[in-house]
Amino acid sequence: MQNDAPTVRPHPVPASAKRGRPREFDRLAALAAAMRLFWIRGYEATSIADLTEAMGIGTKSLYAAFGSKDALYAEALQHYCTTYEGLVWTRFRKAATARAAALAYLQDSAIAMTGADCDLPHGCMATLATVGSEGHSELDELMRTTRAGGFDLLKARFDKAKSDGDLKGTADTTKLARFVQTVQSGMAIRARDGADRAELEAVAEIALAGWDHITAAVDPGMQDKA
Numbered sequence: 231m232q233n234d235a236p237t238v239r240p241h242p243v244p245a246s247a248k249r250g251r252p253r254e255f256d257r258l259a260a261l262a263a264a265m266r267l268f269w270i271r272g273y274e275a276t277s278i279a280d281l282t283e284a285m286g287i288g289t290k291s292l293y294a295a296f297g298s299k300d301a302l303y304a305e306a307l308q309h310y311c312t313t314y315e316g317l318v319w320t321r322f323r324k325a326a327t328a329r330a331a332a333l334a335y336l337q338d339s340a341i342a343m344t345g346a347d348c349d350l351p352h353g354c355m356a357t358l359a360t361v362g363s364e365g366h367s368e369l370d371e372l373m374r375t376t377r378a379g380g381f382d383l384l385k386a387r388f389d390k391a392k393s394d395g396d397l398k399g400t401a402d403t404t405k406l407a408r409f410v411q412t413v414q415s416g417m418a419i420r421a422r423d424g425a426d427r428a429e430l431e432a433v434a435e436i437a438l439a440g441w442d443h444i445t446a447a448v449d450p451g452m453q454d455k456a
Contacts (some may be wrong), residue, residue, distance in 0.1 A: 273369075337434050358419070
């Protein structure tokens with residue numbers, strides 16, 4: 231699960247939709263239903279008919295309220311990030327060291343990606359997001375930007391650790407952030423394929439052994455002088 235998804239401007243509602251009877255559905259509940267369906271099936275495999283059934287609204291109401299399938303997905307992705315980002319980032323933000331932050335991020339991802347004890351779909355909607363066909367460049371860019379937001383949070387935390395002396399001055403925070411993000415992305419795929427929490431927690435533990443090896447590496451400049 232990622233964070234800091236770019237702000238998605240609401241699709242303008244046609245003037246004709248503003249006249250007549252008010253909407254007779256809970257827009258937020260409908261959005262949450264669409265989000266869950268997209269989370270489980272992905273963009274391409276989810277049809278408008280699937281969405282209207284899950285959301286409990288008609289096709290005209292869907293387009294009047296959200297504008298298009300792409301706009302609905304964009305809003306659903308933003309809703310996902312806003313609603314569930316705390317599951318994987320809360321302990322990360324509070325961790326005293328970079329290592330503790332990385333471990334919290336991966337451990338909490340293992341919990342969130344396997345249901346978080348509240349029947350959430352498995353996997354990560356942001357990590358696994360793809361449009362799968364041409365003609366959706368804006369939406370595809372949104373998905374990439376959303377994933378990049380997670381990388382930015384990791385790198386910023388590791389940069390701070392480097393400034394504070396928690397990580398060595400020679401630490402490559404870009405590589406560290408990409409390493410942790412890549413491990414988490416693999417965990418998302420395994421969770422979608424049915425891996426349980428114990429398996430993903432074991433992956434987190436092994437990844438931290440790799441972290442220890444990387445962060446304990448000798449300064450290449452010192453090796454040259456040896």
